[in-house]
Amino acid sequence: MSQVSEATVDSVANTGDALPHADVMRVISGVVLCILLGALDQTVVIPAVPAIAGDLGGFGQLSWIIAAYLICSTVSTPVYGKLSDTYGRRRLLMSCIAIFMATSALCALAQSIHQLIWFRALQGLGGGGLMALAQAAIADVAPPRERGRYQGYLSAVWAIASISGPLVGGFVAEQWSWRWIFWINLPLGALAIWACSRGLRNIKTHANGHKARIDLVGMLLLAGTISTVLLALGWGGREYPWLSFEVVGMLAVGGVLATLLMAQEKRARDPVLPPPVFANPTYVSSVLVSTLMAVVLFVCLFSIPLYAQLLRDASAAESGLYVAPFMLSNVSGNLLGSMYARRKGTIRGALRIATALSCFGLALSALMPAGAPVWMTVGAMVITGPGVGVCLLGTIMSAQNAVPSKNIGAGTGALLVLRSVGGASGSTLAGALVASGLAVASGAMAASHISANFELLYGITAVICAAAFIVTLRMPNTPLRSQISSVSLGE
Template identity: 40%
Template sequence: MTPPELGTRTKVLVLAGTMLGLLVSAVNQTVVSTALPRIVGELGGVGMFSWIITSFMLTSTAVVPLVGKLSDVYGRKPLFMLGILVFMATSAIAGLSQDILQLIVFRALQGVGAGMLMANAFAIIGDVFPPAERGKYQGLFSAVFGLASVVGPGLGGAITDHLSWRWVFYVNIPFGLLALAVLGWGFPPLSRQPGRPPVDYLGVAAMMLAVVPLLLALVWGGDQYPWLSAPVVGLLCLAAAGLALFLLAESRAADPILPLPLFRDRVFVVANGVTFLTGIAMFGAISFMPLFVQGALGASATNSGLVTMPMMVGLVLASTASGQVVSRLGRYRLLVLTGVAITAAGMFLLSRMDASTTTGTATVNMVVMGVGLGMSMPVLGLVVQNALPYRLLGVASASTQFFRQVGGLMGVAVFGTLMNTNLRAKLGQSMPETVGGRVPGELLAPLQDARVLLQPETLDGLQGRFVAALAEDGIVLFAQALAALREALAESLAPLFFIGFVLSVLGLAMALFLPELPLRRSLEEEPASLRQTGMGPRPAENPSPYPSPAASGEEG
């Protein structure tokens, strides 16, 4: 059966409601980051403030695979709308937090709602458009993240300054209500297959046992604890045990959360492998470029979000263009290869920067990086969706999100450890002997942390302490110490970007093995790649999201 064509008005409403829900989640992440100093100032708990972000990242990543599978069973619309409800409710109670621990718990719950939105947003496109048309709309969703990264920090600063930090959470509610209204009115009820299979509860538990300890180890390793410390090693061992249990459970489940035969499919493995490697590069660039531009180069910015704006603009434009090209030509392999190659070139250009690099050069390098990511990332998601049957659309969309986010967390964790190690060594080499010999250790201690370069008020106060302790020589010695820190930071970050370049090259080598499959022009068409994996449509299965003729009372 050929699914009935949805009207243009219905498609517009579905896309608008989905983008609104996704925008609420994406903007919230950048808005909250801007408000963190004010939050910690009022609630206290400065030693725990990083968990306001970490708890959100952990839960939003961990639930993605589970929600992707559940959406294949129960439908995208109810789970996406539930995600908006969870996100709004937890936003409301997060704004009422009375201490830092309450806020961390509520942010973790908010991450569950965000994960539900992330896991379903790209799959909803698949409910509305077949793969051959889907690429046109991938750029719109990438534009949402680009808009959030630019608008979010400024919005967060304005809300915090003129209202209260609590309103960075309350502001989500009206937009969430609007998204619910649009989806409730415009998103048609797409029936799921009759006879829902039992939920794989053992697989769910094993997945959480594998994913949560792994993410905690990545977040804590090299920051809270050394990588070889008992807590980090213990978490990694627990994650390995969870993975073993998960593989056992999935091999025996009637309807597994993540069907193991998918890993026999070359498209699935290659596309998600490239996504994982480019995720490391993307999150590494987003996380450390503000530190390089504002810290090493000394450029001023109203907020760190504006520093990465050139990269996000390049990403949005390239993802929009690549989506149009894929839909027109029906081919994706050359775009993926070109995009990953440009990403590698961008990382190489970043690795060549030093303290003498101009902000103009850094901007060009970031644009190159963004263009490469924009050409490859959305297309890789489409490639996986095209390779799997419709009944696994949620699994397909969630897998690319999950591997990208885990790659990003791993990249940020490992890069952060390497940067701190490099910085200590380079700072000792860069610091003039006159500074080391005359400046007391307690004055130099704050300069051991490169993040002080992003805090103008802290630097002003530190300069005042130099002058108070060393009189007129304090100004000169402070300038020398600051220049040494900037030089050491630049030399510490360059190797990280080179590692990103190497990983991107590995991604490019892996992408060479990506098969070129024809983009399916209907949801009922069987993916060609799954004929060898046993994951094609089951007997008597209706792969369409719409009611079958028998179910609706129609006759052939």
């Protein structure tokens, strides 16, 4: 198979027309393995945690195996996005994969829990660029109106990895060793590097008209802001009470750093988060809806297995099957959102329908009695899933459409990092409410206490969906462009 032809790319650069479908698919083949690596590694480790504890000890620090990766990957996401606007997607994406592979090997060789935590943090620095750069690469070769068609492929891979990750991790840890969970990243990473080199060889992003200056101060302030907020969300209700000095203090430090970050970005020549991007009402609305629906997504992902185990007496393996219908309906939402965008040339209407649909599904879950049949509980989540899928795909399309080509990487990275913060908030909300139900549950009234807390959780999440719907009512109905302007001949 031939790679993207120089003549084709040069034609696109001069006319702004979209690449042929076959050429775009070669680019997609170059980034889809990156999505697989990033998504799989976030879930495959979870079922192996007991085996890791038995081998390395340190039961009290096991949560940091997940948290260290999450924090570092979230912190690095917008930085990679900004740097890729200057230095190109291909070079940085291949560097991210190489870092990811090297640190995967270190994780497999870890001899203590502390080593594994540090190596997982370093692995997150590589993993943080996989999703952001893959999404930005699609924006380089497909116009916004057609972009959902291709981003839907990535969303499908992410959903499949999210479902299969816990199954693969549990099987590998049980049949072989937890270390193979990390060793398997090496052949997958090598294949991803080859695919990226082939698929992105002649595609690069719009070049800025002046010599780039790295906003190091902004990057450090951004990293500090995200880290403190995520640590506070992780500690609250688990390590420390929500109103404790530690949690409140971390949130206060995060607020101070965020204020300093805004001041720095206003005066920086090449800000990591360009202020003009956040002055665009379409972009801001897209980011708000994306963040709120990320809360909904992670509430569902966290709560559905626990609901199955605590109220349906399902085993750990069976509880994973309860998530599958929700994730599959989520993927269907990606496809529906893509079809709507291509037909209507805008995405606001789809976001309004999607947020209303998810709100309705969660309201059904909140009002459902404890003894309701399984098909009813699963059905409510199947109603919720498509709306979440439409929003997560549609907000990326809308946000990238709203920013100039030179800021696509930075804009995409900012949206994804705030989406990660929303996801962490959703997991924290679900964990806190479920844990409080378990704390007071005892005897014959245990099930009713737990059921009441699940009802409260889904009720709160329905309100969050309603807030997202209100944002879409104020969102400008910006037409999706049918041309691209960020592709040029080069590396």
